[in-house]
Amino acid sequence: MARTTTTAANRVRAARRDADLTQQRLAELIGVSRQTVVAIENGGYAPSVYLALALGRVLGRSVEELFSEEDRG
Amino acid sequence: MSTPDAFDRFTTRIGDLDHPLYAEERQRDVWNEASAVGLQLLLWTLGLAAVVAAWAGGRDAFPYVLGMTLPMGLAGLVVLTYAARHGLDVRTAQVRAGRGRLVAAAVLLLALATGMLRTTDLGGATLAGLVVGAGLVLVVTVAARWWGRRRRPAEED
Numbered sequence: 218m219a220r221t222t223t224t225a226a227n228r229v230r231a232a233r234r235d236a237d238l239t240q241q242r243l244a245e246l247i248g249v250s251r252q253t254v255v256a257i258e259n260g261g262y263a264p265s266v267y268l269a270l271a272l273g274r275v276l277g278r279s280v281e282e283l284f285s286e287e288d289r290g
Numbered sequence: 291m292s293t294p295d296a297f298d299r300f301t302t303r304i305g306d307l308d309h310p311l312y313a314e315e316r317q318r319d320v321w322n323e324a325s326a327v328g329l330q331l332l333l334w335t336l337g338l339a340a341v342v343a344a345w346a347g348g349r350d351a352f353p354y355v356l357g358m359t360l361p362m363g364l365a366g367l368v369v370l371t372y373a374a375r376h377g378l379d380v381r382t383a384q385v386r387a388g389r390g391r392l393v394a395a396a397v398l399l400l401a402l403a404t405g406m407l408r409t410t411d412l413g414g415a416t417l418a419g420l421v422v423g424a425g426l427v428l429v430v431t432v433a434a435r436w437w438g439r440r441r442r443p444a445e446e447d
Contacts, residue, residue, distance in 0.1 A: 253316040262316050 228283050230258045232276040247271040263288075301372055329365070336362050337398045344405030355406065381435075 233243050233254075240258070244251040247268065256262035257272075263284075264272065273280045294302070302308060312318045340358040343351040373380055380386065387395075407420075 249314050250317065253314065256316055262319075265315050268315060 229272065229276075232278050232283060233258070236276050238275075243272075243275065246275045297371065297375070301368065304368075329369070333362055333365065334398075337395075337402070341398060341401045341405055344402055345408070348409040352406065355402070359402070 233240070236243075238246070240254045241251050244254045247254075248271070249268065253262065253264075257264055266280075269280045269284060272278075273283055276283070311321055336358045340355045340362075343358070344355050347354065370380060
């Protein structure tokens, strides 16, 4: 099962807060449900490369800034 | 992408694969995992029920045993065919079922077969035919696996 650690989760959450976005708004911008954003932020879901790229684009960060190989559970 | 054929249309309809749920990746992942749990539960429950019916009901229960085992076989065949058509080789170590699961399935199958044979009035010739038939199936299966392994193309760089 795809999982991330809280390290990546905290980076995504921090980047979202820096961008002044709610979870709902971020979900709309990247085309997923709010529960998916919650799951990524809680470390319960590792997104696909396409979703990670969309997250990076919307949050103004590179994918490497949001996720790293060490985050793999 | 190739044009969907009858099997693709059938599985899309049966699986409701056009449902918007599948458009979102986490929902799709979670639903696929939930469906896998449900399918396994259904298969094992039906298998156990078929064994109980075969042993408790005897010959009278055969139609019910068939009614339970045929859908199991059909579901398994569709799952394997769907996976193979989408490039998932179930013969690889990463995909193959665990040893414990295979042993449990073999025990279930054996219990079902003995339960069904127990109450039938089979003559010696029929029983011998069954044994020879089972042996032939085994030989053909092993030969097919060996042939498939030989024909598998070398991995590309």
